[in-house]
Amino acid sequence: MNRILTARPPGEHSEPLPLLEIRNLKVHFPDGAGPVKAVDRIDLTVRDKECFGIIGESGSGKTVLCLAALGLLPEDASCSGEVLFRGKNLFSMPAPEIRELRGREIGAIFQNPAASLDPVFTVGNQLSEALDRGAGVSGADMKTNVMQLLDRVSIKEPALRIRQYPHELSGGLRQRVMVAMGIAAEPLLIVADEPTSGLDLRVKRRVISLLQEISRDTAMFVITHDLELAEKLFETLAVMYAGEIVEIASCKEFFQAPMHPFSEGLLNSLPSRGMQPIPGSSPSLLALPTGCRFFPRCRHAMEICKTRHPELFSVEGKRQVRCFKYA
Template sequence: MEKMAETIFDIRGIRVTFDTPDGAVEAVRGVDMHVKAGETVAVVGESGSGKSQIMMAAMGLLASNGRAEGSVTYRGQELVGLPREKLNRIRGAKITMIFQEPMTSLDPLYTIERQISEPLRVHGGLSAAAARKRALELLKLVHIPDPERRLKSYPHELSGGQRQRVMIAMALANDPDLLIADEPTTALDVTIQAEILGLLAELQRKLGMAILFITHDLTIVEAFADRVYVMQHGKVVEEGATEQIFNRPAQDYTKMLLAAEPEGHKPPVPKSAPILLDAHKVSVTFSARGGLFSAGFALKAVQDVTLSLRAGQTVGIVGESGSGKSTLGRALLQLLPSEGRVVYQGVPIQGFSRAAMRPYRRNLQMVFQDPYGSLSPRMTVGEIITEGLLVHEPGLSAGQRVEQAMEALKEVGLDPAMRNRFPHEFSGGQRQRIAIARAVVLKPTVIVLDEPTSALDRSVQKQIITLLRRIQQSHNLSFIFISHDLAVVKALADYTIVMKSGQVVEEGLTDEVFERPRSDYTRDLMEAAFDLKSVLNRQAEARV
């Protein structure tokens, strides 16, 4: 018990400043926090609150224009200003870090074996054979299926959950004292998220390490953490035991975060509402030709899916990564070759060429998951929004296009004066609003929204949900809303389809699917999304 009370990681008065063309920006402003041996501490707050920059400063990983002041000690050893060679004896060995997006953290040119072996050889001094043996043990420890084969795999050959497990294996390679996990489950499905959290809890019990968990997902914090620090604008505004923070929050900001869960209810549209988009037995198959030493393969990503979308309706499509939901959305808009039948307002558009589809594109719009990737960095916001008008309304003058762009920006809650800025000058939530404005400016009848809120803070998600509801009501729009976030789907959709392995396993009115799920798969999804603590407790009992 005495060891559990020992503080191993102590942050005192830490400040992080970045030099920018517009002057110095203070991202972290005098923060104190600590972690004791064996405990789990969560640092929460919206994007831009400074929570990740504290850890980057502690690990000596700040960008070249950043500087840190204050004190960060690990078991009494000062880390701020420590020479790189001395810092390297601690980071990667005693303190390790898991980053938010494993695909950008793992080297695409190296095998999994090489990436796990490197810290073992650098910090542990192991031979190549010993490092390989240890790498195999670590893959087994994090429950990677077929670990011997996966050692030879490259990152792109693994699923998102498997890549995150590899990141955990790398972090655990040298039996760390403290694991810093920076948004390690944000982009994962709820069931995979539960598996990763259960795995971390299991490893924590086995290895006795402390965990510092950085996240904006309060559902995870409530189920997983012992203590919580709440950050806003670079400062800690509240701290305390998890139970206290969730049941008796003292600060208005904390109360706002806790109240930011998606809420509301969309009543079903009347059965007399006209059907705009009708799909029957849609299938999508991806195939690849074999090489000299490998056979070709065919993957049926979507199998015989039938759905109808009525005027003013929102159909939610949920399921884990790889379930085929995004592929289905693209097939419905004829962005992918598919089989089956797709009819838009009585016109069979299945198999239409690019030229034949052009007249229908303005009515069939799509908003993608990552607005930063789907918005051209070389175009201003005004140019991005008016690009579709150049194609679909060539008779408009430049002034008329600008006027419509300004109106679209107002509609999504952005200042029209921002139209001359570039995408990188906006936050994630603002960029998603711009992507929605680009779709809405064409006055479509159907919008497919592919994971439009998955990377956003809960408070920003709530704003986007409110925005989508308002736009839908104003224009009588029909949405196909694709997501693995069941809370968002519950708030937005009046009809829900559950997909697994390319097939529909359950569908019906949203209230019925969420309150009385019929399939075991749907029940597992619901429990992982709305009762994470029970799932983690059951996992722990099963392992014991």
């Protein structure tokens, strides 16, 4: 049986509910000087087959949001709000149920395959285990399925690769094995954290086209600071700054005309758009400004921005911007 390449029966996964809903999520971490507000009042929805991305600078809370979506927040995290997968709240699920969900229905692609792949097991062992979490793979089919999985992520010489250990592979091959692990059980949703991080340009482009292919029939929730990946892959994106979302837009609208001053600055820092860095640095998540969190760096700042914190204002269609310019 060819489990990997067989299409799902029509309607099997048709689901009226959105796949992933994050509602009023706050994640704080204890610190001697006060709580670190890593994620602050995040609301977003990822629908079936949608590719939803989060972009932002390092330290903006993107990775913590990704861990929340995978039910992998560290124990010292203090959380409120909801992370709903097909209507069920991960925060109220027992750990074994979350693990089961993460293996079968939510696939994960992490940013550091050298740390995420187990160094003492071969690629074949690890992919077999990931495939085994999906339904209906018999032992006899396993080797064939592992080889097909490697072929699907464009890894040549699969018979050799399944016998190798992660340290015997190049960085690009390890990342593609990581992608293979994420898609092995044919999940409904793939959550990926910086999937192109640390790859050279040639390998990065190959991984991007692989993710584009996967996104045609699988929903994705991808965290990145790589704007090339964002432009080529995302359908909808949210921009994070200092723990909160400052803009939600379709990818096309965003790259044509960013609205939030931080979004504008992000795009202007690209070499193709003049490479003008945003002055200053992000505020500490321990001591956030009272008003707009971008106020100290914003060239459009007004008096109100110093003292009042802007909400996300609806602008047009589904577009939302956290800026008094659009109030």
